[in-house]
Amino acid sequence: MILLGVNIDHCATLRQARYRQAAATAGGAVEPDPVTFALLAEHAGADGITVHLREDRRHIQERDVWRLREGIATRLNLEMTCTPAMTRFALKLRPDSVCLVPENRAEITTEGGLDVLAHRRRVAKCVDAMNAAGIATSLFIDPVAAHIQLAAELGAPWIELHTGAYAHAYFSRRRAKQLGRLRDGAVRAHGLGLVVNAGHGINYVNIAELRMLPHIHELNIGHSIVSRALFTGLGEAVREMKARMNP
Ligand code: PXP
Numbered sequence: 001m002i003l004l005g006v007n008i009d010h011c012a013t014l015r016q017a018r019y020r021q022a023a024a025t026a027g028g029a030v031e032p033d034p035v036t037f038a039l040l041a042e043h044a045g046a047d048g049i050t051v052h053l054r055e056d057r058r059h060i061q062e063r064d065v066w067r068l069r070e071g072i073a074t075r076l077n078l079e080m081t082c083t084p085a086m087t088r089f090a091l092k093l094r095p096d097s098v099c100l101v102p103e104n105r106a107e108i109t110t111e112g113g114l115d116v117l118a119h120r121r122r123v124a125k126c127v128d129a130m131n132a133a134g135i136a137t138s139l140f141i142d143p144v145a146a147h148i149q150l151a152a153e154l155g156a157p158w159i160e161l162h163t164g165a166y167a168h169a170y171f172s173r174r175r176a177k178q179l180g181r182l183r184d185g186a187v188r189a190h191g192l193g194l195v196v197n198a199g200h201g202i203n204y205v206n207i208a209e210l211r212m213l214p215h216i217h218e219l220n221i222g223h224s225i226v227s228r229a230l231f232t233g234l235g236e237a238v239r240e241m242k243a244r245m246n247p
Pocket of ligand 1 (some may be wrong): 007009052079099101109110140160198199200201202220221222223224
């Protein structure tokens with residue numbers, strides 16, 4: 001069984017588009033609530049909830065993460081950049097796992113995996129701190145042999161293979177090559193004793209191929225599930241509004 005981690009960032013993106021300035025005390029008027037979204041995802045079978053607390057706080061807020069920590073029944077996976085401030089935050093929060101990702105303020109979403117070679121010291125510090133605290137660390141990396149090898153050397157128990165390049169290449173001739181890179185990466189990582197997760201750009205079409213990758217423990221999926229929920233839930237949302245308009 002491959003596990004599903006549902007990334008709920010885009011529920012918060014929708015909320016922030018309207019309520020960026022609203023006080024937390026505004027309560028139920030501030031919608032949609034990512035914590036309610038997480039609970040529904042769990043009810044539907046999600047094996048874990050993933051959030052990226054970005055430094056620019058563009059979607060998920062600290063308060064959301066604390067409420068998730070209290071409220072969810074499955075596992076909380078905190079995606080973060082490996083700065084001292086975020087490391088301190090994670091040690092206070094104590095999520096079930098952290099996933100170290102690169103972060104660039106200008107990007108629309110995470111672009112490319114973490115360059116473990118370039119940031120070796122920073123990553124090592126963070127992994128050591130998490131290991132000491134009993135929090136599993138995952139490194140979000142491209143399927144590059146040197147990065148996978150270094151992840152193992154630094155003592156990170158998990159990696160998350162970046163599937164974005166494959167997803168982008170899906171309708172091109174580069175798709176088979178990208179899939180091959182992911183396959184080789186998964187085999188290499190598994191051989192080194194790493195738990196292999198994957199994520200980014202996974203959708204209802206490419207899942208048919210990605211689910212066949214070897215050794216995959218968990219997939220983290222966000223945008224396509226939130227997008228699909230708009231359609232599968234839209235009928236009910238319109239019907240309920242009409243019913244309330246004309247009771
Ligand atoms: N995994 C990581 C490390 C990510 O940064 C993201 C995007 O925030 C995802 C998974 C989910 O990607 P998507 O929203 O494209 O499904």
